Amino acid sequence: MIKSILFLLSLLFVFPFAKDKKKPKATIVIKNAIVHTMDSKNTIAECIALRGEEIIYVGKQDKIDGYINRKTKVIDAHNQVVLPGFIDAHTHPISLASFDLEVKGYKMEKLLKELKIYIDTHPNNKTIIGVGGFAYNDPNFDISKLDEIAPNTPIVLVETDGHGGWINSKGIALLDDLETTEFSENSYFEKNVDGKYSGVIVEAKAYYYAIGKVLKIKENLPEFDDRFKALSKEYNSLGYTTVFDATAGNNDVSDVLFGRLAKISNGITMRVEASYLTSDLEELKTAKVNTSNLKKHNTELFNINTIKVFMDGTMEGYNAALDQPYIGTNTNGNLFFSGNEFQNELVNLAQNNFDIHFHAIGPRAIHEAVIASQKIREQGADVKLTIAHAELIRDEDFQVILENDIIINTTPLWHSYDDFTFSALGQERFNKIWRYNPILEENGHVTFGTDHPSSYSLSPFEHIQTAITRQNKYSGDKKLADEKQKFSIQDAVKAFTTSAAYQLNLANDLGSIEVGKKADLILINQDIFSIDETKIKATKVTTTIFNGKVVYSE
Ligand SMILES: [Zn+2]
Ligand SMILES: [Zn+2]
Incomplete structure (x- = not known):
């Protein structure tokens, strides 16, 4: 007892x-x-x-x-408020780390001015890859402008929105098999009426070809490593712990850059999900083999399993695929893909478990992506299907998007009045731009991507504030018509966390703070859920924890 x-x-x-x-x-x-x-x-x-x-x-x-x-x-x-580490679900850090020069601003004069300064201050740089400017700011661009600044150095410049670029005569001279290389009607090196190259590069396939040649001269870009490490620190300081890189090159360029990334990936403090670019049928047909091959670079923190499909151009280039012509023109933009053969290739990729990330801005392009996605679902493929940008969605496509679990990715910084898009579309169409509430109301998935460097803010809080207010420094006081389309703070944060994790197939590990998930989280200096919505953009990250380690603290 x-x-x-x-x-x-x-x-x-x-x-x-x-x-x-x-x-x-x-x-x-x-x-x-x-x-x-x-x-x-x-x-x-x-x-x-x-x-x-x-x-x-x-x-x-x-x-x-x-x-x-x-x-x-x-x-x-x-x-302080603690949130899951943010996921930038459409961004371009790999490309950014491959550029020698980044010029912020849409003006051609600024791009050329800063290029000249760069050349003068980097006399040992054998070739230069840069990003900046917008083609519509100088429709009469001529190669002589670049040759004057850079008579001896090959230059390849990528337009800010990633849909074209410029090259000088020294650059053209580097392209040893240019005359025998097949481009496409969507992407090529433009020629003047006299048959000489104008210096304008149209779309990504052509400029990636040029960048591939430049990378060889640059001995596969050893400087990429430090640049990418610095970029990942910058992403961390703004609260990101995971990114979806929405393509960094053609097969050759990707192979070089992913190879570098794989080697340094244990020194990097964010997860990188990468993608493979296709913009014509030929590229789509080789995507399975090429992407499977690129998987050899996969590590714990770097992974490629997504095919990016370029469906159209951009609004500012007047080549996003609209239903009716742009105001004052007789063009309704370019559609890069449509029809059975395209759909069958996509079904094949999806059946091989590749996720699909469409770039589709205009309603015709979005519709083709929606139809192809529907076909993929009919064949039973359960991969992630994302339409990025989706700026002008046809009314009847919302239901199909929901029924087929298509994820919509958008860059909120654009959700505000701008003269350019307004005059390109006219009032009636402009009233229907950037509508995502029909998807949110039915618990569909909407994710955010900064599209950095195409949009000039990497701060998630500036994007979130714009999503909520539909106003920002670009719009001033001007309002968008459809106030119903404003995001709630809850939906906006979800778009950078849980929904983004879903898009990246990482929802079991990331996106929310729950027992068993990866220890990716951030502390911020004000409660974005309760403060005045116009103050959200001033929010600062005070601590970022990635994979259980403090990688940034203020
Ligand atoms: Zn895009
Ligand atoms: Zn992009």
């Missing part, structure tokens, strides 16, 4: 300690926080425990001490 009482007593005393000892100890604990977990119930928690790369506890303050031992790093959040 006494023995058994003693036994019970000992249990009483020992058990709490034993239980506590069994509790795994955290490497990092965050307490006194307002944790917006973004889980399916929108749970708000007070503290989080991380162990290694994993989240092991999310909940109330009173339980957290059991996870702490003397080795645990305890972060007192002082009532």
Whole structure:
């Protein structure tokens, strides 16, 4: 009897300690926080425990001490908001790291001026790849303008929106098999009436061909490594821990850049999901073999499994595929893909488990992407299908988008009045631009991508504020017609977290703060869920944790 009482007593005393000892100890604990977990119930928690790369506890303050031992790093959040690490679901860091020169601004004069300064200050640079400017700002561009600045250095410039570029005579001279290389009606090196090259490059296939040649001269770009590491730090400082890179080149260029990325990927502090570009049937037909081959570069943090399909151009280039002509013209843009052969190639890729990421801006292009997606679903393929940009969606396509679980990716910074798009489309069509509420209302998936460097803000908070207010520094006080299309803060944050994780097939590991998921999270200096919506863009990230490690702190 006494023995058994003693036994019970000992249990009483020992058990709490034993239980506590069994509790795994955290490497990092965050307490006194307002944790917006973004889980399916929108749970708000007070503290989080991380162990290694994993989240092991999310909940109330009173339980957290059991996870702490003397080795645990305890972060007192002082009532700051904690969110899942942001996912930029359409962005271009790989390309950006391949450029020597980035010129912010749409004006041609600025691009040329900064190029000249770059050449003067980098006399040892054998060739230069740059990004900046917009073609419509100088429709009469002539190769002599570039040759004057760079008579001896091959130059390849990519237009800010990624849909064209410029090359000088030295650059043309580098392209040893230019005359025998087949381009397409969508992408080529433009010639003047006299048969000479104008210096204008139309669309990506042609400029990636040129960049491929330049990379050889540059001995496969060793400077890429440090540039990409610096970029990943910049993404971290703004709250991103994962990105979807929406293509970085043709097969040759991708092979070089992905190879570099794979080698440095354990020194990089974000996950990179990459994609393979196709803009004509030929590229689509070889995409399976080429992308499978590029998978040899996959690592724990770098992965390619997405085919990007260029369906049309852009509004500012007047080549996004509209239903009716652009105002004051007789063109309704270019559609790069349509029909059975195209659809069958896509079905084939989807059946081989490749995710598809369409670039489609105009309603005709979006519709073709929707129809192809429908066909993919009919064949039972359960891959992720995303239409990026989707600026002007036909009314009747919303239902098909929802029925076939098509994800819509958009860059919120564009969701504001601008004179250029207004005059290109006219009032009636402009009233229907950037509509995503029909999808959100039915619990469909809308994701955000910064499209950096095509849009000039990498800050998720500037994008979120624009999504919510449909106004920003570009629109001033001018409003968009359809106020119903404003995002709620909840939907806007989802678009950078849970929905984005879904698009990237990473929803089991990322997107919300839940036990068992990867320890990617951020602390921010103000509560974006309750502050005045015009103050959201000023939000600062104070700490970024990636894979259980603090990779940025203010
Ligand atoms: Zn695009
Ligand atoms: Zn893009």
